[in-house]
Amino acid sequence: MVTATTAKESEATLIGRSLCIRSLRHHLLRLSGYDVNVLLEGESGTGKELVARLVHRVSARRDGPFVGVNCAAIHESLLESELFGHEAGAFTGAEQATVGFLRAADGGTILLDEVGDMSESLQSKLLRVLEERAVIPVGGTQPVPIDIRVIAATNRDLARAVEEGTFRRDLYYRLNVIRLDIEPLRRRREDISLLVEYLLRQVATALALPVRSVSPAAMAILMAHDWPGNVRELGNVIQRAYVLGRRPVIEPEDLPTDVFGGATEAGAEAFAPLQVALRDHICLALEVSNGVRSQAARLLGIDRKSLWRMMRRFDL
Ligand SMILES: Nc1ncnc2c1ncn2[C@@H]1O[C@H](COP(=O)(O)OP(=O)(O)OP(=O)(O)O)[C@@H](O)[C@H]1O
Ligand SMILES: [Mg+2]
Incomplete structure (x- = not known):
């Protein structure tokens, strides 16, 4: 409180x-x-x-x-x-x-x-x-x-x-x-793997346990989940895997059912289509740059002309 x-x-x-x-x-x-x-x-x-x-x-x-x-x-x-x-x-x-x-x-x-x-x-x-x-x-x-x-x-x-x-x-x-x-975390999925790595170390220290890793299959599920509770929820999932799992590598079955269970069907949906993600990413770059296109282009690592073309394509 x-x-x-x-x-x-x-x-x-x-x-x-x-x-x-x-x-x-x-x-x-x-x-x-x-x-x-x-x-x-x-x-x-x-x-x-x-x-x-x-x-x-x-x-x-x-x-x-x-x-x-x-x-x-x-x-x-x-x-x-x-x-x-x-x-x-x-x-x-x-x-x-x-x-x-x-x-x-x-x-x-x-x-x-x-x-x-x-x-x-x-x-x-x-x-x-x-x-x-x-x-x-x-x-x-x-x-x-x-x-x-x-x-x-x-x-x-x-x-x-x-x-x-x-x-x-x-x-x-x-x-x-x-x-x-x-x-929200579902709109910046590129942060998930870094956060997982960080949380694995943090939780291990807090629980005085050796650091574990996450198998590629489990990581794919973590990457695809929508994370309504955002980073806090991710932290809880990692903590739970440490407490309930015994193996040094966290596998899909060490994840709670709402994360693991729906993953096979939900995985595909949870990923935004590339075009949507691209549009969002461009919007964010423009917002951060206060609409200054040259700056936004620099942030995105493209030239101004390409940015302009994409803005036209996405009707921005
Ligand atoms: N980018 C990040 N890097 C490292 N840890 C993070 C990051 N984002 C959130 N966390 C961790 O996730 C947990 C939740 O974050 P925090 O309490 O700051 O969220 P909040 O937005 O204030 O949530 P609420 O709205 O519920 O109060 C904390 O343990 C925090 O340290
Ligand atoms: Mg808070």
Whole structure:
């Protein structure tokens, strides 16, 4: 629910060779010099918290605290006092004053996970904090100055929530200074084998077991699965194979049935047709390059003319 560590504790690295991961690395590098708020969008388990920690780690705030709060996991009635803190006696049961997560992140970074789940009244209060750089604890009257960087994360389309009127537009603009999108794993299958290799080593270390490998047949299944739970699901599958399997090589039968079972028929479907993948890849390159074609062509390793021809072919 809540995670607080200093930057030094988190030694995680961002694994992957897809354009999405490479562009994230590039953005991390660029972001390191700027103390701006960041909005992270991506499905559950795609690595939003990992990226948030990296944004913190490369920033000038790296020696300050990193506090992660999952807004969807805390009941609405509690979230306000958890975030803003409260004075002693502010409400029944509030014997002692608390500082709250926002002040706990003073001098550092706060990750507000599932920010789209915040009630309208909390959205307004958060907006005031960002505008005034001060927090008023529940039951208090005096604003307490704070210096925080906010990284907001969401697994839904926040822009749509704004259009639908469930998320405040002004708060959206405050949070969305830089937006980073993390693609679902099924749209960057080229990351799967690297992640498998990385997770095999990580899980072995965590369970104090010798490192295992994955047979080509099992790898083909892992590559073809749709991974609705993204990298987290992949990590769980590897962990399960270590715990339940005995052999040094992980085989298809060591994989859970929802991954292995449907693989024979689903394998073909799970792969996007090459033309679709190609179009997606070109779109992403253009997005990362802010529409600058020469830059997109360079990223894709082709010349501008070829890019232009493909854009025409795909009606981009
Ligand atoms: N590119 C990556 N390289 C290495 N590890 C990754 C990568 N992406 C995700 N992970 C790992 O996968 C797990 C899930 O990632 P994380 O908790 O950051 O996802 P999330 O997007 O915050 O999920 P949720 O929406 O459910 O909160 C973590 O253990 C994280 O370290
Ligand atoms: Mg998360």
